[in-house]
Amino acid sequence: MTDTKAPELQLQAVAQSTYECLRCAFCYDLSWLGSTNLCPSYTWGSFESYGGRGRVALARALLEGELEYDESLIPRIFACTECRACAEHCFKYIDTVKVYDRMRQDMAVRGLIPPELKIAVDQLVASHNLYGKPHEKRLSWLKDRSRVDQPAPVAFFVGCTPSYVRRSLAEDFYSVLDSSDLDFTVLSDEWCCGHPFLAAGQTERAAEVMSHNVEALQDLGVEQLIFECPGCMRTFREDIPAVLGEPLPFEVLHITEAIAEFVEEGRLQFSIYQPGTVVTYHDPCTLGRGLGIYDAPRAIIAAMPGMRLQEMPRHGRDAYCCGAGSFVRYDYASLTDQTGVERFWEAAATGAQLLLTSCPACVTQFQNVRAALDSPLQVMDLISLVKQVARWK
Amino acid sequence: MERLQEICGPEHVTNVYADRICYRRDCGPTPGGIPDIVVRPQSTAEITQIFRLANEVRKPVFLWGRATTFVDHGVQEGCILLALDLMNRILKIDLENQVVTTEAGAIWHAVDSELNKLGWEIAVPGGGGMFSCTIGGTVAYNAVPHGITEYGVTGRHVVALEAVLPDGTVVRTGSAANRDAPLPIERGANGPDLAGLFIGACGTLGAITEVTLRINRIPETERFLFYAFDTVDQCVDAAAAVQRQNGATFLIGLFGGPPPANVSGKAFLHMIIRDGQTRAAERVRTCQSVCESYFGRPQDPEGTKRYWLGHMYSWLRNTPPNAYYGSRPYYCPEVAGFLPTLALKQAIPALHEYVRTNAEFARAGMRVKGMDVYFSPNAAFLWVDTLYPEMSPEAKQVGLRVRAEIAELLFGRWMSPGGIVSGIAPYIMPRLGSAYDLMKTLKRALDPNNILNPGVLLLGKDQE
Ligand SMILES: Cc1cc2nc3c(=O)[nH]c(=O)nc-3n(C[C@H](O)[C@H](O)[C@H](O)COP(=O)(O)OP(=O)(O)OC[C@H]3O[C@@H](n4cnc5c(N)ncnc54)[C@H](O)[C@@H]3O)c2cc1C
Ligand code: SF4
Ligand code: SF4
Numbered sequence: 001m002t003d004t005k006a007p008e009l010q011l012q013a014v015a016q017s018t019y020e021c022l023r024c025a026f027c028y029d030l031s032w033l034g035s036t037n038l039c040p041s042y043t044w045g046s047f048e049s050y051g052g053r054g055r056v057a058l059a060r061a062l063l064e065g066e067l068e069y070d071e072s073l074i075p076r077i078f079a080c081t082e083c084r085a086c087a088e089h090c091f092k093y094i095d096t097v098k099v100y101d102r103m104r105q106d107m108a109v110r111g112l113i114p115p116e117l118k119i120a121v122d123q124l125v126a127s128h129n130l131y132g133k134p135h136e137k138r139l140s141w142l143k144d145r146s147r148v149d150q151p152a153p154v155a156f157f158v159g160c161t162p163s164y165v166r167r168s169l170a171e172d173f174y175s176v177l178d179s180s181d182l183d184f185t186v187l188s189d190e191w192c193c194g195h196p197f198l199a200a201g202q203t204e205r206a207a208e209v210m211s212h213n214v215e216a217l218q219d220l221g222v223e224q225l226i227f228e229c230p231g232c233m234r235t236f237r238e239d240i241p242a243v244l245g246e247p248l249p250f251e252v253l254h255i256t257e258a259i260a261e262f263v264e265e266g267r268l269q270f271s272i273y274q275p276g277t278v279v280t281y282h283d284p285c286t287l288g289r290g291l292g293i294y295d296a297p298r299a300i301i302a303a304m305p306g307m308r309l310q311e312m313p314r315h316g317r318d319a320y321c322c323g324a325g326s327f328v329r330y331d332y333a334s335l336t337d338q339t340g341v342e343r344f345w346e347a348a349a350t351g352a353q354l355l356l357t358s359c360p361a362c363v364t365q366f367q368n369v370r371a372a373l374d375s376p377l378q379v380m381d382l383i384s385l386v387k388q389v390a391r392w393k
Numbered sequence: 394m395e396r397l398q399e400i401c402g403p404e405h406v407t408n409v410y411a412d413r414i415c416y417r418r419d420c421g422p423t424p425g426g427i428p429d430i431v432v433r434p435q436s437t438a439e440i441t442q443i444f445r446l447a448n449e450v451r452k453p454v455f456l457w458g459r460a461t462t463f464v465d466h467g468v469q470e471g472c473i474l475l476a477l478d479l480m481n482r483i484l485k486i487d488l489e490n491q492v493v494t495t496e497a498g499a500i501w502h503a504v505d506s507e508l509n510k511l512g513w514e515i516a517v518p519g520g521g522g523m524f525s526c527t528i529g530g531t532v533a534y535n536a537v538p539h540g541i542t543e544y545g546v547t548g549r550h551v552v553a554l555e556a557v558l559p560d561g562t563v564v565r566t567g568s569a570a571n572r573d574a575p576l577p578i579e580r581g582a583n584g585p586d587l588a589g590l591f592i593g594a595c596g597t598l599g600a601i602t603e604v605t606l607r608i609n610r611i612p613e614t615e616r617f618l619f620y621a622f623d624t625v626d627q628c629v630d631a632a633a634a635v636q637r638q639n640g641a642t643f644l645i646g647l648f649g650g651p652p653p654a655n656v657s658g659k660a661f662l663h664m665i666i667r668d669g670q671t672r673a674a675e676r677v678r679t680c681q682s683v684c685e686s687y688f689g690r691p692q693d694p695e696g697t698k699r700y701w702l703g704h705m706y707s708w709l710r711n712t713p714p715n716a717y718y719g720s721r722p723y724y725c726p727e728v729a730g731f732l733p734t735l736a737l738k739q740a741i742p743a744l745h746e747y748v749r750t751n752a753e754f755a756r757a758g759m760r761v762k763g764m765d766v767y768f769s770p771n772a773a774f775l776w777v778d779t780l781y782p783e784m785s786p787e788a789k790q791v792g793l794r795v796r797a798e799i800a801e802l803l804f805g806r807w808m809s810p811g812g813i814v815s816g817i818a819p820y821i822m823p824r825l826g827s828a829y830d831l832m833k834t835l836k837r838a839l840d841p842n843n844i845l846n847p848g849v850l851l852l853g854k855d856q857e
Contacts, residue, residue, distance in 0.1 A: 019722035019783045023420045025459045025525035028478075031502035032524070034510070035481060046404055046433060047412040048476075054415035061414050072411045093719035 010105040011059055017094045018060040027052030027086035027096065030318050038089065040321045040339040041080045044332075049076045052086030052096050059099050062106075069110050077103045078114045079332040081325030081339070082199070083285035088317050101198065108201030116330035121200045128191040128209070129160040130327075139188055141167035142174065152185035155222040157213075157236070159229035160192050161360035169360055172384040173228045173255055179392050180262060184226070187216055193232040198239055199326045210240045217250060224251045226258055228383065230287035230359050237291065254287065255383055256358050260296035263303045270389040272306045280310050280352035281382075282343065282366070283319035284359035297358050297382055304389060310350040320346065322357075324365040340369040348377045356382045397432055397473070400442045405433040405479070416457060416474050419466040421816050422724045422781075422792060426470025428455065433479045437555065437563060437602040440475065444600075445561040447473060447844045454845050456596040458498065458530020461522040463727045466595075467815025467848045475600070478527060483507060484603065490578050492552050494605040497529025504528060508608055516607035517544040521704060529601040534812035535593035537729075539704060540665070542768050543642040546811065548592035553577035555603035556591050559840035566591075569605065577605035590835070595814055596846040598839050612667040616677050617697040620689035621658030625741050628660035631687035632768055633734045635664070640680040641768075642667040643701070647709060648741045649764030650778070654711040656692050660741075663697040663709060709765070724783045725762060726796035728803060728817070729776035730810035737766065737773055740807055744777060747802060757791035758782045774811065777803070818851045 011018075028051055030038045037043045041050045048054030058076065061067035080100055087096045107113065113121075123132040139148065141163065156177055162170035177184055191213055197206035217225060227233035237252050262268035279301060287293050294316050301309050314320045323329075323339030344366060347355045355377055357363055366379040397406045407413070408430050416431050418424040429452075434440050447454045453472040460466060468474060480498035486508065487493065493515065495504050501519040508514050519526065520536040535548040544550070553569035568582035569575050580588055591601055618641075622628035625648060635641050643665040647653070653661060662684065666676045681691070700708035707717030732740060744764055748754055762778035777799050781792030800820035804810070810821055822829050836843070836852035843853035 016722050016784070023418060023460065024522065025461055028459075029500050029503060029525055031500045032506055033503075034506045035483065035499065035503040047407055047431060048415040049409075049412045057415045057418070058411060067411060067414060072409050076411055091714075091718060092721065093715050 009062065010102040010109075011063055011099070014059070014099050014102050015063050017096075017099055018056050018063060020092045020094050021053065021056045021060075022092055023053055023057075024091045025053050026089055026091040030089075030314060033313050033318060036314060037320065037342070038085050040083065040323060040335065043342075044335040044338055045075070045079060050079065052090065055080070055103075056094070056096060056099055059103060062103070069107055069112055071112065073103075073107065074112055074114055075332065077107055078117065079328055079335055081285070081321045081323060081328055081335075083321035083325050084289040085285070085321065088289045101201075104199070104201035105203055106201070113200050114331035117200050117327055120327065120330055121196050121202060121205070124192055124196055125205065129164055130192055130196050131160060131164045133164045138163045138190060139186065141170045142186065147185050148188050149220065150185045151221045152183045153221070153223045154182050154184035155217055155220065155225050156184055156186050157193070157225050157227050157229075157232055158186065158190060159227070159232045159360060161364065162228060163190075166360050166364060169228065169363065169381055169384065172381070172387045176255070176259070176383055176387050176390065177226065179390060180267070185220055185222070187213075187220075189216055193235040194239070194243075195231050195235045196327060198235070203243060206239070207243050210235075210244055214240065214244070214249065222250050224253060226253050226255055228255050228358075228360060228381075230254065230284050230291055230293075231361065234286050234290045254291065254293055254296065254358070256287075256296040256300060257293060259383070259386055260299045263300060267393050269391045269393065270304045270386070271391055273304060273385065273389050275306045276308075277306065277354060278308050278310050278350070278352045279354040279356050280312055280347050280350040281315070282312070282322065282347060282355060282357040282362060283315060284357055284362045285319065285321050285325055287358055288319055289317060297356075300382060300386065301356065304385075310352050312346050312350055314346065322362045322365045324361045336365070337369075340365050341373070344369045344373065344375070344377070348375060353378060354385075355379045356385060358382045394430060396446055397430060397443065400446070401432050401434050401439050405435065407431050416460075416476065417468050419460040419462045419464075419814070421463055421465035422726050422789060423465045423816065425466065425468030426472070428468060428474035429471045431474045431476060433476045435479050437557060440557045440600055440602060441561040441563060443473065443475065444557060444559055444844070448560060448842050451842055452844065453847050456533070456600050456846060458527035458533070459500075459522075459525050461526045461530070462534060462812065462814050463725065464814055465816025469848055477529060480602065486511070486513075486608075488513065488608075490576075491608050492577060492605050493608050494577055494603060495528050496603055497527060497601045499528045500524070501526050501528055501531055509611065512611055513608050514611050516550040516609050517547055519547075521706060523704060528604045528606070532592055532604055533594060533596050533601055534814070537767055537774050537811050539701075539767075540643045540667075541774065542636065542644045542770060543639070543667075545770060548589070550607045551588050551592060551604060552580050552607055553605040554588045554591055554601055556599035556601050558599045559842075559845040563602075564599070593812060595812060595849050597836060597850045597852055599845070613669045614667070614673045615701065616666040616673050617694035617701065618664040618666070618677065618680055618684070619692040619694040619697045620662045620664075620684040621656050621692055622660045622662070622687065622689050623658055625660045626738050627687040627689070628662060629735060629737045631684050631689055632662060632766075632773075634683040634687070635662075635680055636734060636768055636771060638679050638683065640676050640683060641665060644768040645709060646737075646766035646768065646773070647763065648737065648766065649745065650761045651710055653692075653696065653709070656711065658690070662689065663694070663700065665697065665701045706763075721780075722783045723780035724789070724792065725778050725780050726792045727776055727778050728796055728799045729774065730803065730808040731769065731772045731774050732803070732807040732809075734768065734771075734773045736807045737775065740775065740803065743802060744799070747799065751795070753791050754779075754795060757788040758785070759788065759791060759795065775803075775808065813850055815849050815851075818849070822851045
């Protein structure tokens with residue numbers, strides 16, 4: 001039996017938001033684009049309990065004692081990629097994802113976490129990475145160790161996915177930064193940013209790793225932290241101050257913002273990749289809706305000679321999720337697959353030869369989908385492309 | 394449960410409490426009953442089978458488009474609830490005959506957007522809920538659309554329907570009824586207006602499964618006007634004159650609630666004019682001279698334009714949506730309906746007086762969000778939106794009393810509502826006399842077991 005009398009509801013902190021909901025269902029469709037889906041979870045789960053309005057209704061029912069946390073709520077709360085499309089389009093400007101996060105915290109305290117996610121975050125405690133790989137191998141992709149743990153004004157936060165499963169991405173980002181004149185460092189004792197703990201509702205565990213990373217960076221005198229992974233960046237920018245209760249002691253920047261700045265200053269130009277290449281760009285949910293970064297990647301693409309950007313119908317604020325968000329693959333692989341395929345076909349329908357994005361999770365997801373579909377549409381991280389065509393001044 | 398799963402597939406049927414509890418409430422103040430089972434049918438044939446089963450086991454059925462009505466739609470405890478938004482295909486865009494046919498669960502604005510890509514639009518834009526409401530629910534409710542001044546109510550643009558009667562019979566209406574030439578081109582063909590039976594019936598007489606609507610080319614131009622008036626009477630007179638001269642495509646009046654930012658006055662008119670360039674210019678001049686002859690003062694129409702383009706009410710008050718809608722845990726026990734345009738001269742002061750003298754109203758923290766009018770071609774559709782703080786149960790009771798009292802005040806003298814669902818039915822149905830009797834007779838004939846949307850219009854045996 002589940003202990004439903006356990007601790008006070010974290011949900012109380014966002015009770016007002018649940019009462020603000022008008023029940024207008026504007027969080028279900030992108031109807032201004034035609035007949036198209038907004039919410040991957042509702043599309044997959046089939047009932048309103050898997051979409052914005054329904055989840056907010058569940059929250060309210062929990063607050064009013066009409067519903068109690070139990071196993072049936074596990075998929076209804078956790079099979080959500082936290083893509084923020086519902087929050088972005090909410091008629092009442094409710095941060096719906098904050099409501100879901102509080103429910104996740106309540107569920108975690110009651111031991112109601114999806115089983116595979118639980119295993120992953122449990123092993124994260126010891127290995128400091130989501131893949132359960134040895135911590136000492138975190139920088140094994142890096143040959144030249146001269147910058148590691150050196151005091152510097154700038155640091156590159158690599159993140160778990162590039163460190164362990166997409167090492168070529170880590171190399172590409174490092175190489176691009178290395179070619180610039182930035183004085184930057186990389187931590188040998190970088191831990192996972194803590195986002196998976198938050199996704200599993202485990203705030204205390206998240207606080208521990210957050211403190212570790214912040215202190216390690218502070219020790220090197222870091223003033224600016226650059227990210228490739230939007231999830232890590234949002235964790236630093238939004239969650240660390242909220243969880244640790246104090247402002248971040250350094251600035252955060254996404255690598256696309258840094259590159260766009262180099263381009264604007266004229267320090268970076270590009271050679272032709274392949275004449276007449278048509279590309280399309282997938283806005284990673286966390287980079288776009290989560291951090292508001294839509295323009296920098298497009299400015300970089302626009303500066304590439306001979307390249308034409310063909311937008312997907314759902315782009316910018318309206319972009320559809322790739323399906324990989326919030327670690328749903330661990331327990332709800334079909335949600336990830338279904339969403340990834342839908343998005344990949346949308347990209348292919350633009351006629352592009354290259355699908356670009358700016359997030360290691362999205363790249364991984366689209367490369368998997370591409371392999372499964374055996375599609376000619378190439379998938380690449382924007383920074384890997386930058387590496388190939390960069391001409392520094 | 395098993396039989397429903399056989400009909401619709403297990404993935405489209407649920408009896409999990411956490412799923413069911415999400416299907417009890419529209420945008421109105423009071424949650425309805427919790428359904429026993431929620432089903433997402435995918436075809437007319439599935440709905441037919443479900444209705445037959447419901448009759449067999451005597452189980453009520455409730456139709457759920459997107460549940461965006463405002464006044465408590467009345468889900469019955471223990472019913473089978475059919476959520477229709479999987480039936481969302483656009484079946485045919487027929488530019489030659491100027492009609493579009495869709496499944497009932499298609500989202501209104503999604504269909505419009507698909508047409509826009511071709512330079513066309515549905516002959517009427519939908520109401521403020523257009524971004525999420527279904528075509529079927531909107532027709533069943535006969536919603537009051539944006540652009541009503543020129544286009545009239547939603548139902549006017551229905552050419553043909555396919556509907557499943559409560560006993561499972563499938564009917565097609567108008568010209569589409571002819572089995573040998575089932576062409577959805579004319580509502581008035583083939584005898585009585587059977588489509589009219591389902592429009593505004595809110596699902597009590599049958600489930601609409603397909604809708605054919607008229608479509609138009611997108612007009613060449615759109616022009617915007619905004620006027621402030623120092624008295625209600627001047628504003629109403631101006632509105633009546635604009636109606637008489639077919640000046641505006643859409644004429645909106647503001648008579649209560651927060652005034653538009655940075656504009657002084659007691660009442661306000663927004664005007665949207667859609668037409669060819671020359672005709673639009675003429676209509677603009679007509680509206681201007683009418684408003685000015687009633688001492689209206691022209692204002693910057695930027696808010697009018699933003700309202701029309703984004704369909705966000707906040708712009709009627711020159712306020713961006715985030716400032717207007719954000720952080721407002723308030724609910725709205727709306728009362729709305731049609732009354733003669735000139736009757737606004739009495740109704741608006743009476744409403745202000747009611748609010749001013751009702752001590753409970755202020756004590757409960759209630760406020761007036763709007764007393765706004767969408768002018769139809771010849772009348773006024775007034776919606777009185779009061780708000781009560783949603784988190785206070787006492788305020789909610791006051792809010793519901795206010796709804797009853799405003800309904801009494803308006804329905805007793807001037808007003809008849811458009812769409813009726815269960816939250817408003819008690820205040821209007823008993824006033825309808827033999828028309829109400831006829832509706833009950835029709836309901837008995839079509840739905841002897843009272844399985845379909847019982848209670849919504851108070852037509853069943855238990856309401857007699
Ligand atoms: C922000 C906002 C603004 C709005 N502005 C307006 C406005 O300007 N004017 C206006 O009139 N309304 C407005 N509404 C109310 C609402 O959007 C409309 O009435 C809408 O058309 C209802 O559509 P729906 O799909 O949600 O239907 P529902 O609410 O699901 O259904 C309405 C009724 O019809 C029945 N029904 C549903 N589908 C079918 C079907 N296929 N066959 C038969 N019966 C069915 C239901 O049982 C119910 O009784 C607004 C709502 C919102 C949220
Ligand atoms: S965050 Fe994304 S997946 Fe989750 S409910 Fe909102 S739109 Fe759906
Ligand atoms: S868009 Fe916002 S207010 Fe509307 S139903 Fe969704 S969560 Fe509620």
